[in-house]
Amino acid sequence: MSTETQKETLGFQTEVKQLLNLMIHSLYSNKEIFLRELISNASDAAEKLRFKALSNGALYENDGDLKVTVSFDPEAKTVTIEDNGVGMSRDDVVEHLGTIAKSGTASFLGQLTGDQAQDNQLIGQFGVGFYSAFIVAEKVDVFSRAAGAPVSEGVHWSSAGEGEFSIATIDKETRGTQIVLHLKEGEEEFADGSRLRTLVRKYSDHIAMPVMMLKEAPLGMEEESEEPVEGEEAKAAKEPKEVAAPELETVNSATALWTLNKSDISEEEYSEFYKHISHDFGNPLTVGHNRVEGNLEYTSLLYVPETAPYDLWNRDAPRGLKLYIQRVFVMDQADQFLPLYLRFIKGVVDSNNLSLNVSREILQKDPNVDKLRTALTKRVLDMLTKLAKNEPEKYVTFWKSFGSVMKEGPAEDYTNREKIMKLLRFASTHTDSSEPTTSLDDYIGRMKEGQTKIYYVVAENYNTAKNSPHLEIFRKKGIEVLLMTERVDEWMMSHLFDYDGKSLQNVTKGELELGETETEEDKKAQEEAAKEAEGLVERLKERLKEKVSDVRVTHRLTESPACLVLNAYDMGAQMRQIMEAAGQAVPDSKPVFEINAEHPLIQKLDQEPDEDRFGELALIIFDQADLAAGGHLADPAAYVTRLNKLLLELSQ
């Protein structure tokens, strides 16, 4: 290696240090994956060059034979992964191998607890990558030169993975990147030809780039041709050979997985390819592989991951599919091909309809992109529908990871609204569990005779929802109610009005209508109760006029004395909190106060002659109704004072 100039030592970004630590510990039991990660990067680099060279052939520097080479030296205890891809400039190296550019990394790493089991789970959300080299290496040397840059602009990066790295400028004849791992003590097993071959075949069989290794001659034997040889050729073959330079051979299949027929691909191969493109540790939950011919020609290989990445909520984080055009890699994170609410999908789309001469800007204008997006969206929704139908348990796993993102769907994608609604899952009073397993179709299948609406409640958490006073009458009548507790629920429901001809009804809003599940007798009894309580209602209206828009006798309650009901078009508590937290002005609205005229406390209230005591008691019942539905009192201290006063009086 030529002399090094401009050598300097730099510190890793704090996040890199943390990540390195985490990775080395949590991946130790799966350490061999470093090879997959480095080969993935090398193969990506070669594919990137192929694309760039379409518009600038000089980048090939007369070597268009793209490949990845793996070699080893048992004496020096090294493993080397080399590619002749795009390579990196000095700035690229500092940026890519010294920092983590992904937004949200710091806050993700801030969640680390020091508890290994818990932290190991977290790393699963992050994805592996170059730094996995340090699982097996005590020192890593990277030699790189960007394609097209002069020989004198090579870079040598070196680090022991302990907080800093050195970087120097060198001469590098060949473009691309060479990564030399100096194996840790105890990891020498990797400096072995058959071990490496096995790993390449296991993990990197179906990447598009050939992975080359030196041919291994059988021990103690000259290499022999397998073809039967005759005559002159046979004579020549028997003559002693010059010791030729060792030859490289391709170790993997080197055919991009999605170009094969489904029937020729094993589940394992699908999983390995998923890890190759996603840098995920785990297996995918499900995969969809389709080849479509005709006007719109494409192959898609789409994966649903099992766990959500740490930055799922960052709607600006880069994501999307890997785009290939006529088998040539064009770009990562092509986010034009799926709507945002499907941003968790990983995969590849390979199309024949787009021009290889594309950029992100051109893609935005190409009508074929819209067609592909429509087709791929449908594919994903069909894939999920199939998963829900055939493997409901897996579907619940999916829903727990990505359900809240899917809930952005009905508002974002009007065309597919019905399909998406079919995929929604909720907790429900029917299952008596917080697991989101009930679909709208399940609900409809269990509707009572005469029931025309789908009832739901939105609350901060499962217990508040389940124990909400608003559910009392539903429980009594055996009518199921969906329990919604996610932040996006109220927002989503504000975009949905009906499903399969049944309207969706929030049980805490508007007048309660139970349709034909109510008998004539029920209705008569309600009218009578209302009449009897007219006096009390008037008194309460007067007393609470600052706080409520109306007071009426309820028929929702069987056990609680009172509840608060929102007017049909008012914003619910959850949306209100979200808007307020975002600093938005929220219109003021007063609830309706509904009282259970049969409740002993309400009857006591009715009989209270002292107007002051009546007022105090009314306020307590009002605040309690708010509390029971998960509300946050406007003046909690005043409530406590009133209640204590009452308790004292009672104990005297």
Ligand SMILES: Nc1ncnc2c1ncn2[C@@H]1O[C@H](COP(=O)(O)OP(=O)(O)OP(=O)(O)O)[C@@H](O)[C@H]1O
């Ligand atoms: N062999 C290589 N040739 C060229 N660039 C490389 C190579 N290996 C890594 N890089 C650069 O370093 C970056 C960081 O690599 P790393 O493996 O840590 O992240 P990554 O998660 O693989 O990145 P990506 O999400 O793009 O795959 C890569 O995105 C790439 O730009």
